[in-house]
Amino acid sequence: MLEVQNxxxxxxxxxxxxxxxxxxxxxxxxxxxxxxxxxxxxxxxxLNGTLPVSKGEVLLDGKNLNDYLRREIARKIxxxxxxxxxxxxxxxxxxxxxxxxxxxxxxxxxTENDWQIAENVLEMCDLKSFENRLMNELSGGERQRxxxxxxxxxxxxxLLLDEPTANLDFxxxxxxxxxxxxxxxxxxAAAIIITHDLNLASEFADEILLLKNGExxxxxxxxxxxxxxxxxxxxxxxxxxxxxxxxxxxxLTMTYGS
Numbered sequence: 080m081l082e083v084q085n086x087x088x089x090x091x092x093x094x095x096x097x098x099x100x101x102x103x104x105x106x107x108x109x110x111x112x113x114x115x116x117x118x119x120x121x122x123x124x125x126l127n128g129t130l131p132v133s134k135g136e137v138l139l140d141g142k143n144l145n146d147y148l149r150r151e152i153a154r155k156i157x158x159x160x161x162x163x164x165x166x167x168x169x170x171x172x173x174x175x176x177x178x179x180x181x182x183x184x185x186x187x188x189x190t191e192n193d194w195q196i197a198e199n200v201l202e203m204c205d206l207k208s209f210e211n212r213l214m215n216e217l218s219g220g221e222r223q224r225x226x227x228x229x230x231x232x233x234x235x236x237x238l239l240l241d242e243p244t245a246n247l248d249f250x251x252x253x254x255x256x257x258x259x260x261x262x263x264x265x266x267x268a269a270a271i272i273i274t275h276d277l278n279l280a281s282e283f284a285d286e287i288l289l290l291k292n293g294e295x296x297x298x299x300x301x302x303x304x305x306x307x308x309x310x311x312x313x314x315x316x317x318x319x320x321x322x323x324x325x326x327x328x329x330x331l332t333m334t335y336g337s
Contacts, residue, residue: 080105080269081126081237086135088118088125088293094133095121096293101286103237105267108259110274110284114314118293119273120161123239126271128152139237153181157235159226159243171217171225172197172210178229196232203258204228205251219246227255231262238262238270244279256283281305281328289313305329 081103088096096118103109111119124130126137128144137144139155147155157178169177179193201207204224214222223246230238238259244252260283262268274280280287280301287304289296291313297304310318310331319332 080140082138082141083126084135084138086125086132086137088121088130089133094293096125098135099290099293099295100135101288101295101298103269103271105236105269106263107269107285108263108283109269109271109286109288110280111271111288111290112274112277112280112313113290113296116292117290117313119290120241121293122290123158123241123271123273127156127158127239150181153233153235155235156237156239157230157233159223159230159238159240161241161245168213168215170210171206171212171214172201174214174225175201175229175232178232181233196234200228200231203231205254220248220251223247224251224255227258231258236266236268238268238272240270240272242273242275244274244276252279259283277305277310277331281330282323282326301329305331 083099083101085098085100086096087094087098099122101109111122113119121130125132128147128149139147144152175197176189176193179189179196182193201210204227206224206228209221209225214225217225223243227243244255247255256279259270259272263270272284284301286299287301288298289304289309296313297309305320307318307320310316317334319334321330322328323330
């Protein structure tokens, strides 16, 4: 689906991401983790075609990302950026419907199918009672859920999610990750999730990409990546590691010294 080949990304002369490579295949969730400034958001913006690469290339379904029209990319890749304030007085339903633009007909009108998809994703995201609310009247967590519903409504096969659970309560964090997993499993889709919650990454991700200063410290399954040495290298912290009592996945506890 998405193949990243030795890409370097820079702002001016400074390289923010350096020689990064990985492959995202269908049915998979990849978690990108690392300290602030590790290059995670820059990487995600490049995978959506928003930022150009300085070196290397990104292939989407075997074709260079630069060779796609923006509308074509929007059909294949949906983005949930870090939550930001929506100032326009647009309703939740209208906002979710706007994600259907890439599928629009020549007149730009929503079809009955578009309306049905919007209604369905609002219900999936526990937002059915919010459809007539205005975006600029919602809390940060509510807006974040609407952004995610809009991404689902695009029916794109690749989801790029930047800190999607940052403003969510515990129950809605679990709901969002469950919906991502269901989409990947049932729709031959895939997702890249940026998160600071390493325990969530360990539980839900098939693979983890651990970054520091724009470079890969480690990549692979959670059991391989989330070890004391890698975490010390990436975050300069000591952690206690054990296994989750149900899933067996690595579980991390910060140590604060004596």
